[in-house]
Amino acid sequence: MKSSRKFLMGVMFLLAVTLVLSGCGQDKGDALVRVQKAGEISFAMSGGYPPFNYYDEKNELVGFDVDVSNEVAKRLGVEFRPVTTDWSGIIEGLRSGVYDGILGSMAVTDERKEKVDFSVPYYYSGAQLVVKENSPYKDPVDLKGKVIGVVTGTTFESDGEKLEAGEIKLYKDDNQTLMEVNSGVVDAVITDRVVGVNAINSGKFQIELLGNPLRSEDIAVAFRQSDDSLREAVDKILNEMHEDGTLKQLSEKWLQADITKK
Numbered sequence: 001m002k003s004s005r006k007f008l009m010g011v012m013f014l015l016a017v018t019l020v021l022s023g024c025g026q027d028k029g030d031a032l033v034r035v036q037k038a039g040e041i042s043f044a045m046s047g048g049y050p051p052f053n054y055y056d057e058k059n060e061l062v063g064f065d066v067d068v069s070n071e072v073a074k075r076l077g078v079e080f081r082p083v084t085t086d087w088s089g090i091i092e093g094l095r096s097g098v099y100d101g102i103l104g105s106m107a108v109t110d111e112r113k114e115k116v117d118f119s120v121p122y123y124y125s126g127a128q129l130v131v132k133e134n135s136p137y138k139d140p141v142d143l144k145g146k147v148i149g150v151v152t153g154t155t156f157e158s159d160g161e162k163l164e165a166g167e168i169k170l171y172k173d174d175n176q177t178l179m180e181v182n183s184g185v186v187d188a189v190i191t192d193r194v195v196g197v198n199a200i201n202s203g204k205f206q207i208e209l210l211g212n213p214l215r216s217e218d219i220a221v222a223f224r225q226s227d228d229s230l231r232e233a234v235d236k237i238l239n240e241m242h243e244d245g246t247l248k249q250l251s252e253k254w255l256q257a258d259i260t261k262k
Helices: 002-029 031-038 064-076 087-095 156-162 174-183 193-202 228-243 246-255
Strands: 040-045 053-055 079-084 101-107 123-132 147-151 167-171 188-192 207-223
Touching: 031 040, 031 228, 040 064, 040 087, 053 064, 064 079, 064 101, 064 228, 064 246, 087 101, 087 207, 123 174, 123 193, 147 156, 147 174, 156 167, 156 188, 156 207, 167 174, 174 188, 174 193, 174 207, 188 193, 188 207, 193 207, 207 228, 228 246
Parallel strands: 040 079, 040 101, 147 167, 147 188
Antiparallel strands: 101 207, 123 188, 123 207
């Protein structure tokens, strides 16, 4: 009798768990509905990548990515909630549900596609070597065996490996990498070309670009692989922003150039 009762209770418990998990699955099944019900969409970025996303002198998060995020949220009919986090763990944060997407100048790569899905690109850029002004390096090949700084978790680390750097030093963000090359701690930095140009124009660093971009990159918004409805909605919005000139306008505002066309 007792064993039958225990068996029955076990079956009821399993049924209850199944129903709970099923309900959770339904809540997560339609990501667009989830965001609309919450009334907000959270996009992650590093917060240390000027002019794309960074904290200004008022300690406010600003930049091209921030303006794009706000416009996407507006067109979805929700509020934008920014999340700044270390780049090295940003994909795992997305996959674990800490935020809805990554809109922080993430390059599309085959390796990342195995873990997340990407929107259509919202801008295009390239990997660029940056060195101190009047450095002895005249060509990327001159950096073989030298020390190159990059941000942890970026695609720029593989560029340093291809140049056969003697050491690749990893940093939290490009505020740090640029200060390190400016002070001579590293021989060069690899970052986004626009970031390098912006740093030079800021007058805060005595640095210069070395050669042409090492390669081009498509920059897009990353989503969890189960969040198709949300990604599709953002795709539609980004295409509209390309077509109506909004992305071009924001690019020229922050970068003094249109980088939204390939």
